[in-house]
Amino acid sequence: MTDPDFNLLTALDVLLSEKSVAGAAKRLELSASAMSRTLARLRQVTGDPLLVRAGRKMVLTPHAESLQARAKNVVTEMRAVLNASPAPLSLSTLEKRFTLRTNEGFIDVFGPALVNAVAREAPGVTLEFVAKPEKDARFLREGRVDLEIGVLENMGPEIRLQALFRDRFVAALAKNHPLAAFAELSREQFVSVGHVIASRRGAISGPVDEALAAYGMSRRIAAVVPAFSAALAVARDAELIAVVPASCLQSAAGKEMIGFPLPVSTPEITVSQMWHPRQEHELAHRWLRQLVRRECRQP
């Protein structure tokens, strides 16, 4: 059995990302005709047209879309294997943009410290924080995100993971709330006040409600908001309780609140940073991971 031509992988990666024979040819410094012939060989090897006409443009077939992320990974790995001694990392001259996918609560608490640390160590680096409406490993797989930060949940077996800190939920009240004068909150006090909860998907029941149900109790949900920062702001001005991770109390909104241990038991959460294996040995990415770990020590 003969191996396929592995040079085709590079061409496949560029063709799928450019979605154009001419564009891929330009990027690989080939003629359009040569690129066209390469595409023909790829079609023969894969048994799929890969790129098909759609008016003046070309579009990917479903099979090509399914190959896109894998091809990119393989090419990156291949380059890493063949470049045994990468150039040393120079932080002072490093020009790079890292995309971090995380929730806004993390940005509120750790964003400023991370940005300051990056500015000190690598002034040419830009941190781009993007919203995380749902957990999905696709963004890491497809290389659209460099780091994902949050609580691990079905991210896929290949995703690399490093715990940053452990966190627990607390009941946050405005400092001028009548219950704020107490040393701790009883379960009765906890359910005597309306609650505002943060839920990306609009779910209004969680571990706290399950724990309360064990005592035959329930709380009144007065509002559901999409983010912990919004929950704190609403709780502060509407005399509600917001159940948020303790780390959120370090944010600007959180500093105006008092956090009480929950009167019911809920599991701790571990906040981790996650990345794709192709970034494992990349020096700049390794530096970023170390920086995030350092700046996110137990809040």
Next chain:
DNA sequence: ATGACTCCTGGTCTCATCCT
């Protein structure tokens, strides 16, 4: 070991076709 030969791969050039 070396040179001649053959085959294959991948390049350019050119032109036809398709689409806006």
Next chain:
DNA sequence: AGGATGAGACCAGGAGTCAT
């Protein structure tokens, strides 16, 4: 009409084979 794509013709260079 003009741009993008694809395919055929042709050429150059590398790799393998074989005789010397």
